[in-house]
Amino acid sequence: MEDNECRDGRKKVRLANTPLSVSQILTCILPSGGGDAENLQCILRLLTSYGVFSEHREFRGERKYSLTEIGKSLVTDAEGLSYAPYVLQHHQDAFMSAWPLVHEAVLDPTIEPFVKVHGEPAYSYYGKMPEMNGLMRRAISGVSVPFMTSVLDSYNGFKGVKRLVDVGGSAGDCLRMILQKHHFICEGINFDLPEVVGEAPSIPGVTHIGGDMFNSIPAANAIFMKWVLATWTDDECKLIMENCYKALLAGGKLIACEPVLLDDSNESQRTRALLEGDIFVMTIYRAKDDNSFYFFLFILPVSYALSGR
Numbered sequence: 001m002e003d004n005e006c007r008d009g010r011k012k013v014r015l016a017n018t019p020l021s022v023s024q025i026l027t028c029i030l031p032s033g034g035g036d037a038e039n040l041q042c043i044l045r046l047l048t049s050y051g052v053f054s055e056h057r058e059f060r061g062e063r064k065y066s067l068t069e070i071g072k073s074l075v076t077d078a079e080g081l082s083y084a085p086y087v088l089q090h091h092q093d094a095f096m097s098a099w100p101l102v103h104e105a106v107l108d109p110t111i112e113p114f115v116k117v118h119g120e121p122a123y124s125y126y127g128k129m130p131e132m133n134g135l136m137r138r139a140i141s142g143v144s145v146p147f148m149t150s151v152l153d154s155y156n157g158f159k160g161v162k163r164l165v166d167v168g169g170s171a172g173d174c175l176r177m178i179l180q181k182h183h184f185i186c187e188g189i190n191f192d193l194p195e196v197v198g199e200a201p202s203i204p205g206v207t208h209i210g211g212d213m214f215n216s217i218p219a220a221n222a223i224f225m226k227w228v229l230a231t232w233t234d235d236e237c238k239l240i241m242e243n244c245y246k247a248l249l250a251g252g253k254l255i256a257c258e259p260v261l262l263d264d265s266n267e268s269q270r271t272r273a274l275l276e277g278d279i280f281v282m283t284i285y286r287a288k289d290d291n292s293f294y295f296f297l298f299i300l301p302v303s304y305a306l307s308g309r
C-alpha cells in the first residue's frame with residue numbers, strides 16, 4: 001500500500017489489489033482487532049456475485065478477494081475521485097425515505113414523493129444541509145469527470161467561444177476540463193445555487209457565481225448545461241431556456257448535454273441505467289414531461305447544440 005494526498009487534502013489509500021482473505025481485510029478496517037469475519041464474508045460473497053469483487057480460491061481453500069473494474073471505480077483515484085460518493089448520495093436516509101412512496105408518483109403525480117415526505121423540494125432541502133450539499137458535489141464530480149473526458153474527446157462545439165457559462169455547474173469540474181482543453185475560452189462562469197458555489201474550490205479562469213437559473217443567468221457567448229434539464233418539468237425547462245436565450249450574446253448558443261432515452265426497452269445496462277435514472281428523478285425531483293424536450297434534442301444529430309440568436 002502507498003499513501004497519497006488527494007487534491008482536496010484528504011488522505012487517500014491506494015490498494016495494490018493483492019487478493020486478501022477476510023481476516024486480512026478485517027485487519028485493514030480494524031487495525032486494533034475485533035470484527036466478525038463470517039459476517040464480512042457473507043457481504044463479500046454477495047458483492048462478488050454482483051461483480052464488485054473477484055473471489056480467489058484454491059481447491060476448498062481460504063477465499064481471497066480482489067477488486068474488479070467495478071470495485072476499483074469505488075476506490076478514490078489519484079485525483080481524489082470515485083463513484084462511491086454517488087452510491088452513498090443515493091442511499092442517504094432522506095432519499096431512501098421517499099422510495100416507499102414511489103407508487104404515489106403514479107397515483108398523484110402533482111407532488112413528487114420526496115416533497116410528500118419532506119415537505120419541500122430536494123434542492124431546497126439540500127440547501128439547508130451542508131453535509132448533503134457536500135456529498136452531492138463530490139458525487140457529481142465523481143461521475144461527471146470521467147463522463148466529460150469522453151465528451152471532450154468527441155465534441156467540438158466550443159470553437160470560437162470566448163465567455164462560457166456552465167448553468168448548474170456544481171463544483172465547476174466540467175468548466176475546468178473544458179477550459180483546460182480549449183485555451184481560446186477566456187472566461188468561464190460557474191453558475192449554480194449560492195450554497196453550492198459558496199463551497200466550490202477556486203479554479204484558474206473560472207468565476208463562481210451564485211444565483212437561480214429561474215430568475216436570470218449571467219450573459220455569455222455560450223451556455224453549457226449538463227444533467228440539469230432532465231430533473232425539471234417541460235414548463236420549467238422552457239423557463240430555463242428562455243433565461244438562457246436572454247443571457248446569450250449575439251451569435252451565441254446553448255449546449256445541452258442530457259440523457260436521452262431510446263425507444264427500445266431492452267435489457268442492456270445502458271438502457272437500465274437510463275430507465276432507473278428516470279425513476280430516480282420521478283421520485284426525488286420534478287421531471288414530468290411528454291418527451292417533447294427529449295425529442296427536440298434527439299432530432300439534432302450532431303451535438304445537441306441548440307443555436308441561440
Ligand SMILES: C[S@@+](CC[C@H](N)C(=O)[O-])C[C@H]1O[C@@H](n2cnc3c(N)ncnc32)[C@H](O)[C@@H]1O
Nearest residue numbers: 140144168169170192193196211212213226227
Ligand atoms: C445533477 S447536478 C449537475 C451538475 C453538473 N452540471 C454536472 O453535470 O457535473 C444539477 C445541478 O443543478 C443545480 N441547480 C439546481 N437548481 C438550480 C437553480 N435554480 N439555479 C441554478 N442551479 C441549480 C444543482 O445545485 C446541481 O449542482
